[in-house]
Amino acid sequence: MDRPYREAIEKLKTADLRPTRQRLALSRLLFAEGPRHVTAEALHDQAVEAGVRVSLATVYNTLHQFTRAGLLRQVVVDGSKTYFDTNTIDHHHFYHEVDGRLVDIPGEAVTVAGLPASPPGTEVVRVDVIVRLAGEGK
Amino acid sequence: MDRPYREAIEKLKTADLRPTRQRLALSRLLFAEGPRHVTAEALHDQAVEAGVRVSLATVYNTLHQFTRAGLLRQVVVDGSKTYFDTNTIDHHHFYHEVDGRLVDIPGEAVTVAGLPASPPGTEVVRVDVIVRLAGEGK
DNA sequence: GTGATTGCAAATCTTTTGCACTAAA
């Protein structure tokens, strides 16, 4: 029983989610390497390719549960698809409009100045900065 | 023939769009008063209420044509709905997550500092700042 | 066992499309 496996189980237990086969597999796909941005569809494809038997509905469920648990963050850049970001630390994004690719911009680097106070009775949940890019890029 | 009517016709002609009954009606609903944020559904409802006979498909077409012509701007804040903004000048948004309401933040007020250079071969189309709000608000 | 989780297929919601019909130039 390797280390990442135990960690994955702990992670789920902490989030009050039963470490089922599907959740464990998705968790490992998501958090195995550095930060990534996935859509439900893409993660499902990746899981199937990796030989994990899981339904698309369960992928959707899992992504939302992970988001609720603070393990993922939703990024809205395109009306038609929902992206989930494994980087939950404060940061921003480059968005390549041509191919839909997202690239992180570290949060520490960026400063947003001059924002008006939030309306009375409201609270700022988050400030998102999205830099929309055109052109081929890398 | 009142002034706003002539202006509406001019606006459409300039955009190389035939001033049809539907486009004129939608144009007047959209630009009659100050800046607004609408969804296709909402604009269609408003049109129907106002006694304008227009189909939802035409509302979608028209919103996209107006956007292409630079008369509107698309705002992405929520995966499920597409908002169109009659304010095409550089600016940002408060987004009330509870009720989906959008409020403009003047562009001059805000400064975004520290953004990394855009990746080689790409060009910045636009920088969007979205301040997500929780709580009842006004 | 018992309640949480999963899978499947059907349902939903928003947006787009194909095409015959209508209207603008």
Place this chain on the structure above:
DNA sequence: TTTAGTGCAAAAGATTTGCAATCAC
């Protein structure tokens, strides 16, 4: 006329839901 624009209903895409079967505890 001639071509652009419209309406309808069907199609498409992403996401959600209902419910019986299955799994974790």
